[in-house]
Amino acid sequence: MTGSRARLDAHLTEEDRQGLADGSLPPDRRAGAESHVAACADCAGDVARLHALMTRLQELPDAQADEFDTLWPAIRLRIEGGKVVPFAADATTVRRTRSRARLAVIITGVAAALVLAFVLGRESRSRAGDVVATGNGTTPLVSVADSSRQYQEEVQALLEEFELRRATMRPATTATVERDLRIIDDAIDELKDALARDPNNAALRQLLAASYRQKRDLLKQVDNAS
């Protein structure tokens, strides 16, 4: 019996095959494994298939950037909401299960922000200025408290443009935009109600301005994409 026949009698172990395919097999074992593969069609074929899988993985494409336009308004809303809440984010974040709908997350976030803004607004009324703290309490930010009107005007113009272009848009796109607009409008309505009850709350004014800005940005994205 020849040496090569002896090598063929004992196929490579799973560790050897996987290690040859991904290059992780130690050098002192590699030579022997390669020698076996050169003489054994079964092992060679298996290693080749494993290697082909790994090669294919490197070519997996990412999604297109514009698929994520609709996610940004909700992220921005959460970020903007965080700016006016001077607590560590971990302390205020409620762990969510992934089965919750995005709408519920946003509405819950706005509701939580409203409660916090109400409490914090009472404390902040005696402080001068509109500069607010970030989540970590270190970076001053320019207030957006008085920009709601400006955003509202822009939003109105963009809404009119959206209505004009609606007929030329894909139904699925229109539905997505309308859904996101409804989410933002719900937040705006809640903030307006809260402001009616507490008109001097600077934090609420900033949240409202931020919500208008979300709406403007969403409509601008639609406008740019059309």
Added chain:
Amino acid sequence: MTQRALAHPPVTANDVPVSSDDDVVRRAQQGDVDAFERLYREQAPAVHALARRMLGNESAARETVQDVFVRAWERLGSFRGESAFGTWLHRVGVNVILNQLRVVRRDVGRFTDDEPDDGAPVAGPPDSGIDARIDLDAAIARLPAGARTVFVLHDIEGFAHDEIAQMLGLAPGTIRAHLWRARRQLMRYLDA
């Protein structure tokens, strides 16, 4: 295998080149949400791909993209520019996703409990109404959660066995076993 950084070259929604990653990141760190939006537009597809492959669920992945960027915003101050922003964000994303998996599965140890024996069917064949040819992403989504997590972290994202073992609190040998099993299952799915 080298750990994969996210999204290069930068792309924006309007195809306007990002002027300088460093400059945009610096502005974002100073609280400029518009600058952070540019980073989002550049990196969101890769974060989404990571989340979709690790979670195996599109709607959960889209929600996780939001969580990752909110978390990144909160942690921007800790980015010191020692790596590419995409690499740092990639690690933030992995941490967020692993935390979510832990919450869902209650403890990391159960990563080892739900794995079927090698060779046993993990799920039924694809629905007859669905295209018989399963693409690679769909096949990855069919893997059991533990095997999928290890497989994505190693074979797609480029983490080493030891790093993954540390992330998941498992022995390196267990990581290798998950990885090999995942590859075998994928090959069976793709051959089906």
